Amino acid sequence: MNRMLSDAEMHMERGMVHARNSYIDKAIANFDMAISIDPNLAEAYFHRGKAHAEKKLFDRAIEDFSKVIELKPKHLGAYANRGFARKEQGDIKGAMEDFTKEIELDATDNLILHIRGSTRAEEHDYEGAIEDLSKALEIPPKRAETFFVRGLVRWHKRELDEAISDFDKAAEINPRLSEAYFWRGVAYSEKGNDEQGIAERDKAIGVKKENAETCWKRAIAHAQKCDLRRASKDFEDAIKTFDEAAQQSLMSALLRAGRARRGGNDK
Numbered sequence: 001m002n003r004m005l006s007d008a009e010m011h012m013e014r015g016m017v018h019a020r021n022s023y024i025d026k027a028i029a030n031f032d033m034a035i036s037i038d039p040n041l042a043e044a045y046f047h048r049g050k051a052h053a054e055k056k057l058f059d060r061a062i063e064d065f066s067k068v069i070e071l072k073p074k075h076l077g078a079y080a081n082r083g084f085a086r087k088e089q090g091d092i093k094g095a096m097e098d099f100t101k102e103i104e105l106d107a108t109d110n111l112i113l114h115i116r117g118s119t120r121a122e123e124h125d126y127e128g129a130i131e132d133l134s135k136a137l138e139i140p141p142k143r144a145e146t147f148f149v150r151g152l153v154r155w156h157k158r159e160l161d162e163a164i165s166d167f168d169k170a171a172e173i174n175p176r177l178s179e180a181y182f183w184r185g186v187a188y189s190e191k192g193n194d195e196q197g198i199a200e201r202d203k204a205i206g207v208k209k210e211n212a213e214t215c216w217k218r219a220i221a222h223a224q225k226c227d228l229r230r231a232s233k234d235f236e237d238a239i240k241t242f243d244e245a246a247q248q249s250l251m252s253a254l255l256r257a258g259r260a261r262r263g264g265n266d267k
Contacts, residue, residue, distance in 0.1 A: 008038035012047065019051055027051045042071040046078060053085050061085040074105055080112050092123060110139040114146045121153050129153045144174035152183060160187045178207035 005013065015030030031048035034041055049064030065082035068075050083098030099116040103109070117132030133150040136143070151166030167184035170177055185200030 006038065008034040008041050008044065011037065012041065012044045015044075015051075016047055019047065019054075024051050024054050028055075040071060042068045042075060045071070046075070046081075049078075049081060049085075053081065053088075056088070058085040058089050062089075076102075076106055076109075079105070080115070083115075087119065092119065095119065108139060110136040110141075110143065110146070113139070114143060114149070117146075118149050121149060121156075126153050126157055142169075142173065144170040144177050144180070147173065148177060148180050148183075151180070155183060155187055160191050163187050176207055176211060178204040178211065181207060 011030045011034035015027040015034065018024070018027035018030060028048060028051045031044050031051065034044040035048070038044070045064045045067045049061045049068065052058070052061040052064060062082055062085045065078045065085065068078040069082070072078070079098040079102040083095040083102065086092075086098060087095035096116065096119060099112060099119065102112045103116065106112070113132050113136035117129045117136060120126075120132060121129035130150060130153055133146050133153070136146050137150070147166045147170040151163045151170060154160075154163040154166060164184055164187045167180045167187065170180040171184070174180075181200045182204035185197040185204065187197075188194075188200060189197030
């Protein structure tokens with residue numbers, strides 16, 4: 001027989017529903033109420049922390065996640081989310097400590113390994129990044145984004161064949177990941193194969209346009225349902241993606257012009 005929820009848990013559940021529907025202020029109000037009823041309800045602090053982070057109130061988010069850790073030192077998710085908030089504030093050392101603690105609690109979570117690896121890559125610790133990303137790829141499911149980031153790291157290390165191999169795998173898992181085609185094109189061009197480089201960029205542009213059209217259609221659907229918040233977000237995403245496609249089109253045009261001036265010779 002299922003246990004009945006306490007008043008605090010009911011407010012927390014209501015807050016979670018509001019959060020899922022992007023009503024963040026209402027969500028926080030319900031989490032506040034849950035905590036006022038039961039100050040030891042760790043999950044209420046956890047979900048309020050995520051809501052504060054959504055509003056970019058990172059100081060408050062860190063306070064909430066720290067309270068979760070105080071109440072439940074082995075809570076899965078609290079260290080990782082506090083790490084995200086610390087990273088947003090520029091506290092890379094603190095973020096890395098939190099990511100490492102999360103991995104110690106659950107070494108089977110390939111997402112946190114991906115995140116720590118990506119953070120190491122951003123800090124130019126390429127060997128550490130490859131170590132984390134490779135470990136992440138040993139744990140199913142294999143993520144296209146992890147292959148992509150490892151490919152970027154290998155590109156930075158000038159390991160172009162290995163980078164192309166990772167971009168291949170990223171595109172195979174997620175054919176809509178336009179960045180995989182784009183950077184695969186960059187790698188091919190740097191190997192001297194401009195023709196293949198341009199072809200890959202063209203693929204990236206095509207996928208970008210398809211993604212933008214999907215966002216645009218979804219925005220219209222949300223608007224027709226009077227869900228203006230989601231419609232606005234999708235319209236913004238569509239415009240941003242169209243802009244990125246236009247920039248990539250310009251780059252491809254410049255590459256074609258350069259190749260034409262050289263007589264179209266590829267190595």
